Amino acid sequence: MKTRTIMHIDMNAFFASVEQQANPALRGKPVAVTGSGARTIITTASYEARACGVKTGMTVREAQQRCRELILVVGDNRKYTATSTAIMTLLGDYTPEVEVFSIDEAFLDLTASLALFGSAETIAARIKTRIRQNHGLTCSIGIAPNKLLAKLASEMRKPDGLTVITPGEVTALMEHLPVSELCGIGGKTARQLALLNIRSCGELGRFPLAVLRKKFGIVGERLQQMGRGIDTAPVVADVDAAAVKSVGHSTTLDRDISDPQQIHACLLQLAEMVGRRARRYGVTGRTVHLTIRYADFTTFGWQTTGARQLQRSEEIFAAARQLLDALVLTQPVRLLGVRLTGLQHNGMQLPLFGEERRKALATGAMDAVNDRFGEFAVTFGSVLQREKRGSYVISPAWRPAGIRNVEVE
Numbered sequence: 290m291k292t293r294t295i296m297h298i299d300m301n302a303f304f305a306s307v308e309q310q311a312n313p314a315l316r317g318k319p320v321a322v323t324g325s326g327a328r329t330i331i332t333t334a335s336y337e338a339r340a341c342g343v344k345t346g347m348t349v350r351e352a353q354q355r356c357r358e359l360i361l362v363v364g365d366n367r368k369y370t371a372t373s374t375a376i377m378t379l380l381g382d383y384t385p386e387v388e389v390f391s392i393d394e395a396f397l398d399l400t401a402s403l404a405l406f407g408s409a410e411t412i413a414a415r416i417k418t419r420i421r422q423n424h425g426l427t428c429s430i431g432i433a434p435n436k437l438l439a440k441l442a443s444e445m446r447k448p449d450g451l452t453v454i455t456p457g458e459v460t461a462l463m464e465h466l467p468v469s470e471l472c473g474i475g476g477k478t479a480r481q482l483a484l485l486n487i488r489s490c491g492e493l494g495r496f497p498l499a500v501l502r503k504k505f506g507i508v509g510e511r512l513q514q515m516g517r518g519i520d521t522a523p524v525v526a527d528v529d530a531a532a533v534k535s536v537g538h539s540t541t542l543d544r545d546i547s548d549p550q551q552i553h554a555c556l557l558q559l560a561e562m563v564g565r566r567a568r569r570y571g572v573t574g575r576t577v578h579l580t581i582r583y584a585d586f587t588t589f590g591w592q593t594t595g596a597r598q599l600q601r602s603e604e605i606f607a608a609a610r611q612l613l614d615a616l617v618l619t620q621p622v623r624l625l626g627v628r629l630t631g632l633q634h635n636g637m638q639l640p641l642f643g644e645e646r647r648k649a650l651a652t653g654a655m656d657a658v659n660d661r662f663g664e665f666a667v668t669f670g671s672v673l674q675r676e677k678r679g680s681y682v683i684s685p686a687w688r689p690a691g692i693r694n695v696e697v698e
C-alpha cells in the first residue's frame with residue numbers, strides 16, 4: 290500500500306484562547322474557562338495559567354490557590370462551536386477527507402492533495418497562517434504516515450508546533466517511547482502492560498502476540514501494531530450531506546502562472562476534488578463557478594448553468610474549462626477555484642442503463658483507486674500529455690499510468 294500522508298491538527302488551549310481573542314483584556318493573562326455550576330472544575334487553562342500550575346480537571350479552589358491572579362471565565366459553548374465550525378470548514382479547502390475528532394482536533398488525509406498544494410508542510414503553514422489571521426488562534430500540527438503517529442507528532446510541540454514523522458524515522462522513534470504516550474493506551478492498559486514488563490513501544494511491538502492475545506483478547510493484535518507504529522485506520526470524513534449547499538475547492542498557486550497548460554492541469558485537479566466530494570456526498574449540481582485571482586489580488590468569478598445535473602469530474606472540468614476559455618487572461622494567475630452549486634441531493638444511485646451506467650461505474654472505480662492511493666501526482670503529467678494531443682476532456686475509463694495494475698477493492 291502506498292504511503293499515506295495524514296495530518297493531525299490540535300488547537301492550543303482552545304476555549305481559553307477563544308476567550309482571550311473575544312476579550313483583549315484577557316490576552317497575556319492567566320485565564321481559566323469553567324462550567325457555569327457552583328462546584329465546577331477547570332475546563333481549559335491559558336498557557337499563562339498553565340505556567341503557574343493550573344491544569345484541566347482541577348477544582349476552581351485548587352486553581353486559585355496555585356494562581357492568585359487567575360481570571361475565571363464561564364464557558365460559552367456557542368462561541369467555541371462557531372469557531373470550531375469555521376476552522377473545520379477551512380480545513381476542508383485542503384482535502385475532502387477531514388475527520389472531526391473533537392471540537393478542537395481533526396485528522397486530514399492529504400495523500401491525494403499533495404500534488405495540488407505542494408508538500409504537507411506547505412499545507413500546514415497555510416492552515417496555521419489562516420487560523421491565526423482569521424481567528425487569532427494557534428494550533429499544533431503533526432504530519433505522519435498514519436493517524437496514530439500524526440496524533441503523537443502534534444503532541445510533541447505545543448503551542449504552535451509543527452512536527453513531521455517520516456516513515457524512515459518510525460522504528461527508532463518507537464523504540465524508547467513510553468506506551469502511555471500513544472493515543473488509545475490509557476492508564477489502565479499501561480498498568481496491565483507494565484505487569485508484563487512492557488513499558489516502551491519497542492517492547493510492546495516485539496512482545497509475543499500469543500501472550501498479548503491471551504491477556505487482551507482481540508485488542509492484543511492491535512496493541513502490538515501500535516507498538517510498531519502501525520495504524521491502518523482510515524480518516525473518516527463525517528459529513529452532514531443533507532446540509533451541503535455547495536461543493537468547492539480553490540488553491541493559491543505556488544507561484545503566479547500564465548501558461549494555459551498549467552492552468553488547465555490545475556483546473557482539472559480542482560474539478561476532480563470537487564467531483565469526488567460531490568460523489569461522496571451523493572449530490573449533483575447544475576451550476577459550475579470559476580474563480581480567478583490575479584497576481585495583483587483582483588478576483589473575478591464566472592458561472593455557467595447547464596440543462597443537466599453534473600457530478601463526474603470530467604463534466605465539471607469541461608464546464609469550468611469552457612468558462613476559462615472564454616476569457617482573455619490579462620495577468621498571471623495567483624488563485625484558481627471551482628465550485629458546484631444548484632445542488633440536488635439524490636443519494637448514490639447509479640443510472641440503470643447504457644453508456645451513463647458504464648461511465649458512472651468507471652468513475653466509481655476511479656474514485657476507489659484515488660481514495661486509496663491518491664493519483665494527483667500522476668495525473669499532472671498525464672493531463673499535460675493529453676492536452677498536447679488536443680483532447681480536453683479526460684475519458685471516464687482513463688487511469689493514471691503508474692497504477693494501472695492496482696486491484697480495486
Ligand SMILES: [Mg+2]
Pocket residue numbers: 299300301302303393
Ligand atoms: Mg487542543
